[in-house]
Amino acid sequence: MQNIHASQVRPPFYRDERVLGVFSQILVVVIVLGLGLFFFNNMITGLREKHSVAITFSFLTQTAGFDIGESLIEYSRERTYLRAFVVGLLNTFQVAVLGIIFATALGILIGVMRLSTNFLVSKIAAVYIDIFRNIPLLVLLIFWAQGVFLKLPRVADAIVLADAFYLSNRGVAIPWGLPTDSWGTYLIVLAAGFIAGAVLAYFLREHGKRTGRMPLVTLWFIVTVAAVGLIGWIVLPQPMTLDVPTLEGFNTQGGKILSQQFMALLSGLIIYTAAFIAEVVRAGIQSVSKGQREAATALGLTAAQTLRLIIFPQALRVIIPPLTSQYLNLTKNSSLAIAIGYPDLFAVAGNTILNQTGREIEMFTMIMGTYLSLSLLTSFLMNIYNRRIRLVER
Amino acid sequence: MSENASADEIIICQDVCKWFGDFQALKNCTLRVQAQEVVVIIGPSGSGKSTFIRCINRLEEHQAGDIIVDGIPLTRDVRNIEQIRSETGMVFQQFNLFPHLTVLENITLAPIQVRKMKKDEAMDTAMGLLNRVGIPEQADKYPGQLSGGQQQRVAIARSLAMSPKIMLFDEPTSALDPEMIKEVLDVMQELAETGMTMLVVTHEMGFAREVADRIVFMDGGEIMEVGTPEHFFTNAQHERTKLFLSQIL
Amino acid sequence: MTTAAGTPTDRSVLPVTERYTLLGWLRRNLFSDLFNSLLTIVAVASIFIVARLILRWAFNTAEWGVIPANFNLIMRGQYPAIEAWRLWLVIYLLGTTVGLVWRLIVGQFNTTARILVAIPLVLMLIPFFSMGTRLYLMITAVASFAGYFIAGYLPIQHRGRAASYFVMAYLVVMLILLRGAGADDGPMPPVQPILWGGLLLSLLLAFFGITLSFPLGVLLALGRQSKLPAIRVMSVIYIEFIRGVPLISLLFMGQIMLQLFLPDGFPLVDRVLRALVAITLFSAAYTAENVRGGLQSIPRGQYEAAQAVGLSTYQSTIHIILPQALRAVIPVLVGQFISLFKDTTLVALVGIFDLLGIARTIIANPDWLGTQQEVFAVIAVLFWIFSYTMSFASRRLERRLGVGQR
Numbered sequence A: 001m002q003n004i005h006a007s008q009v010r011p012p013f014y015r016d017e018r019v020l021g022v023f024s025q026i027l028v029v030v031i032v033l034g035l036g037l038f039f040f041n042n043m044i045t046g047l048r049e050k051h052s053v054a055i056t057f058s059f060l061t062q063t064a065g066f067d068i069g070e071s072l073i074e075y076s077r078e079r080t081y082l083r084a085f086v087v088g089l090l091n092t093f094q095v096a097v098l099g100i101i102f103a104t105a106l107g108i109l110i111g112v113m114r115l116s117t118n119f120l121v122s123k124i125a126a127v128y129i130d131i132f133r134n135i136p137l138l139v140l141l142i143f144w145a146q147g148v149f150l151k152l153p154r155v156a157d158a159i160v161l162a163d164a165f166y167l168s169n170r171g172v173a174i175p176w177g178l179p180t181d182s183w184g185t186y187l188i189v190l191a192a193g194f195i196a197g198a199v200l201a202y203f204l205r206e207h208g209k210r211t212g213r214m215p216l217v218t219l220w221f222i223v224t225v226a227a228v229g230l231i232g233w234i235v236l237p238q239p240m241t242l243d244v245p246t247l248e249g250f251n252t253q254g255g256k257i258l259s260q261q262f263m264a265l266l267s268g269l270i271i272y273t274a275a276f277i278a279e280v281v282r283a284g285i286q287s288v289s290k291g292q293r294e295a296a297t298a299l300g301l302t303a304a305q306t307l308r309l310i311i312f313p314q315a316l317r318v319i320i321p322p323l324t325s326q327y328l329n330l331t332k333n334s335s336l337a338i339a340i341g342y343p344d345l346f347a348v349a350g351n352t353i354l355n356q357t358g359r360e361i362e363m364f365t366m367i368m369g370t371y372l373s374l375s376l377l378t379s380f381l382m383n384i385y386n387r388r389i390r391l392v393e394r
Numbered sequence B: 001m002s003e004n005a006s007a008d009e010i011i012i013c014q015d016v017c018k019w020f021g022d023f024q025a026l027k028n029c030t031l032r033v034q035a036q037e038v039v040v041i042i043g044p045s046g047s048g049k050s051t052f053i054r055c056i057n058r059l060e061e062h063q064a065g066d067i068i069v070d071g072i073p074l075t076r077d078v079r080n081i082e083q084i085r086s087e088t089g090m091v092f093q094q095f096n097l098f099p100h101l102t103v104l105e106n107i108t109l110a111p112i113q114v115r116k117m118k119k120d121e122a123m124d125t126a127m128g129l130l131n132r133v134g135i136p137e138q139a140d141k142y143p144g145q146l147s148g149g150q151q152q153r154v155a156i157a158r159s160l161a162m163s164p165k166i167m168l169f170d171e172p173t174s175a176l177d178p179e180m181i182k183e184v185l186d187v188m189q190e191l192a193e194t195g196m197t198m199l200v201v202t203h204e205m206g207f208a209r210e211v212a213d214r215i216v217f218m219d220g221g222e223i224m225e226v227g228t229p230e231h232f233f234t235n236a237q238h239e240r241t242k243l244f245l246s247q248i249l
Numbered sequence C: 001m002t003t004a005a006g007t008p009t010d011r012s013v014l015p016v017t018e019r020y021t022l023l024g025w026l027r028r029n030l031f032s033d034l035f036n037s038l039l040t041i042v043a044v045a046s047i048f049i050v051a052r053l054i055l056r057w058a059f060n061t062a063e064w065g066v067i068p069a070n071f072n073l074i075m076r077g078q079y080p081a082i083e084a085w086r087l088w089l090v091i092y093l094l095g096t097t098v099g100l101v102w103r104l105i106v107g108q109f110n111t112t113a114r115i116l117v118a119i120p121l122v123l124m125l126i127p128f129f130s131m132g133t134r135l136y137l138m139i140t141a142v143a144s145f146a147g148y149f150i151a152g153y154l155p156i157q158h159r160g161r162a163a164s165y166f167v168m169a170y171l172v173v174m175l176i177l178l179r180g181a182g183a184d185d186g187p188m189p190p191v192q193p194i195l196w197g198g199l200l201l202s203l204l205l206a207f208f209g210i211t212l213s214f215p216l217g218v219l220l221a222l223g224r225q226s227k228l229p230a231i232r233v234m235s236v237i238y239i240e241f242i243r244g245v246p247l248i249s250l251l252f253m254g255q256i257m258l259q260l261f262l263p264d265g266f267p268l269v270d271r272v273l274r275a276l277v278a279i280t281l282f283s284a285a286y287t288a289e290n291v292r293g294g295l296q297s298i299p300r301g302q303y304e305a306a307q308a309v310g311l312s313t314y315q316s317t318i319h320i321i322l323p324q325a326l327r328a329v330i331p332v333l334v335g336q337f338i339s340l341f342k343d344t345t346l347v348a349l350v351g352i353f354d355l356l357g358i359a360r361t362i363i364a365n366p367d368w369l370g371t372q373q374e375v376f377a378v379i380a381v382l383f384w385i386f387s388y389t390m391s392f393a394s395r396r397l398e399r400r401l402g403v404g405q406r
Helices: A004-008 A017-050 A081-114 A119-133 A137-149 A183-211 A217-235 A260-287 A290-298 A303-339 A345-357 A360-389 B049-056 B078-087 B103-113 B119-133 B148-160 B178-193 B205-211 B229-235 B239-248 C022-029 C034-061 C071-076 C081-105 C111-123 C131-153 C159-179 C198-224 C229-244 C247-261 C271-296 C300-308 C313-350 C355-364 C372-401
Strands: A159-161 A165-168 A171-174 A176-179 A240-243 A246-248 A251-253 A256-259 B009-020 B023-034 B038-042 B064-069 B088-091 B166-170 B197-201 B214-219 B222-227
Touching (some): A017 B078, A017 C247, A081 A119, A081 A260, A119 C034, A137 A260, A137 A303, A137 C313, A171 A260, A183 A217, A256 A260, A260 A303, A303 A360, A303 C247, A303 C313, A345 C247, B009 B049, B009 B197, B023 B222, B038 B049, B038 B205, B049 B166, B049 B197, B103 B119, B103 B148, B103 C313, B119 B148, B148 B178, B178 B197, B205 B229, B214 B229, B222 B229, B222 B239, C071 C081, C071 C372, C081 C159, C198 C313, C198 C355, C247 C313, C271 C313, C313 C372, C355 C372
Parallel strands (some): B038 B197, B038 B214, B088 B166, B166 B197
Antiparallel strands (some): A171 A256, A176 A240, A246 A251, B009 B064
């Protein structure tokens, strides 16, 4: 005889599925927190012996007292530690943004070469990829800085390319634009061009949605902006003059000088990351099955239409996530700048400031917080993007 | 103590309800199964048949109502869940054999790990079961090397190795090529003849007519009708049962 | 990579006359149309220019004397020369172990085995090696043969298990040999890890980094897949934190702050050990993500079937889920090992003399000023050989395991 309502009787707590689940979580949390507390306590005790206040960020407003080789914003040794930190951060951004742009371009080129039907071209790309994927980036960077850029001739004997680029062991001098009085007006014209392009793009897209034949919206946008820019350049009296460096005695004059460290870091990062991006691009294009190509051809689409409407959207879906992680890798890898003397975030904050102030906890919190928020922001945007383009599947 | 059940009732489900989010998958399902009985559950896809039998061995958690298996109430009590699982065997639509283990290892794993059986003994039992399902020569192969029908027979042998009192079948022939369905159904019929209590979700009406003691028709998460095969195929009461039968027969 | 039948490269569909002729091949692959021909010409020209640049440098400009002069330093760093026999013993035993394990697991002396045995023999051809070194290399080859043949006569039932015991025994013996034991004037005096260096240290750091991080990584991966929210959240926080920051910041933190976290007198004083802790913590987060990929590839039916036959969560994880998940991610883990091997170079920035650190000391030596190109080229080539070989082997392994095809 059995009571069928027996199943409403609560089991003893030590056999209750839910209680056990909650209990094991509490156990793990307590162990982890306990360990954390133990480390934290040791740290605080250690720090008390060293500083009067265990943790404080007030030193950031003190005078830094050291120089930084290059800076995007105004900086001198009289400025604060915080200012120095920002200088490093901006230098990291500079290398990362330029690196990402050029590495993407080079990576796509090599990835497409790898898929070429031309045997030699494809093999050259394969060799490039196999070489640079298998050499440590740090070795490449140091080799590049010390074995190539430092071995360039002195400024007086600089290698001159096209009468405008001077390669020397001090860096590379390149022509650079100098804004004139009408530069401000020209910027307004450019902004107007952007707005006009955006409006045009919006209407083209709406039109495309109505007719089902999407015009080349991006192309039209670029054409509009370029046209307005060109007209403005012609109409306005010289918004910018080109400043070409010249050799005068032992120095170059004019133009823009990209330091040896910056060039070594940037080109090293580009060469290395391009090899990885090339693989991402190749895999993405190959992931679109032959059946898709055949189906498009069978429907009568031209080769260009197939590429634009069928292959490209599908390949992009595969390419974007690993490409983003390559971008993040490049950004994190730019911290190797410390090995070749470029003052990026880590070199300034993790080395110079830390050594001067002895504030380990504070500096590492700031450095890691910065890199971390960069990563988290990127993956957050990635997730949104992924959700938007995800294939609807059962 | 008014709702006492007879000791022969090996599965008792009383007003079982289950929700997936807002969607109610099971609505007050009540069913009592006698020991040694073969009950076949039929119904359109999405009617909650699979969810219902998956609740019985706690692959899904029911949220209201009572389930009692062989006198053990199915609650959050982990000991009860363990006991019920070791007394019920389950055969899945997709076989779910362990691809990294040989056929023999698939069958002996649970007896050795859960029942703490000696390895030799477990192997002997396993070979006996493989003989019973008719494929002793496949013992040392991996599941990937077998046909679908053979895999499903291994899956049945794997469940039997724990000497369960009840066998649950979740559409065991739906993933099979037509020529392999019969070999699996034959094994199931033979199993029924040995007096195993069986709960079978299937679309095989021939099997239902020949082997089932009772047929349960489910639709929209509810048990609409329960009856003997003769009753069902000649004299169904419910409109929806008639509609369903007319569509598939 | 699919080359289905019927593509233009498939020989069988071409007219008979074009099938195997050199001219036919050239036309198809290099000169199929005008654009292709142009590409070919540009490619040939660039290959010529680059090759000339490199060859000229290698044969005319470069001063290779720095390499033989510092060869021991590059290989083993500051490890005392008088104790070098211990390193050779480690290598002989490695040969023997590989031979043993090969017989037990692969079972046949195939092409790959021949290549493996050929490695020490080929190394004997390096011109500046002394006769002693050549003899030791010869012994290594003989030792691996010996291991292979001995394994054939061992009465062993569980081959896989025996192989893993041999490997573990080797690791213990290796560590004892490297680290030494007993008195300073004894037969095998201790050698502090800070003296280990060069290629030896790079390989050891990568190997122990991945090995030690493995269990932690697997636990984190399981934690991230757990049904229990608190455990899941903590795993996610750890993994995302580590993956979000550069390794160099962890290494610096390890050197500067590890000591702060531990109570006074905790014996984690060696720089190399501190770096190893940082590398392990770093690598674990990446292992976790890779293993998670494997866990996600396992269909839900496997969990359900394991539950249905009565296995507990622990039992089904150990016997059903992990074996399948780990098998699926072996190639990815090899890839991770390769990148960790490359990443160990970063320890050079925290004052440890791995391959790169040693290279930096060599070029700082007044005797060898201006030899950056030669030294770094050799270091790069060494790294390249190791990591390319490993990724090549991993690709073959992937094909053999048939990952992705059930």
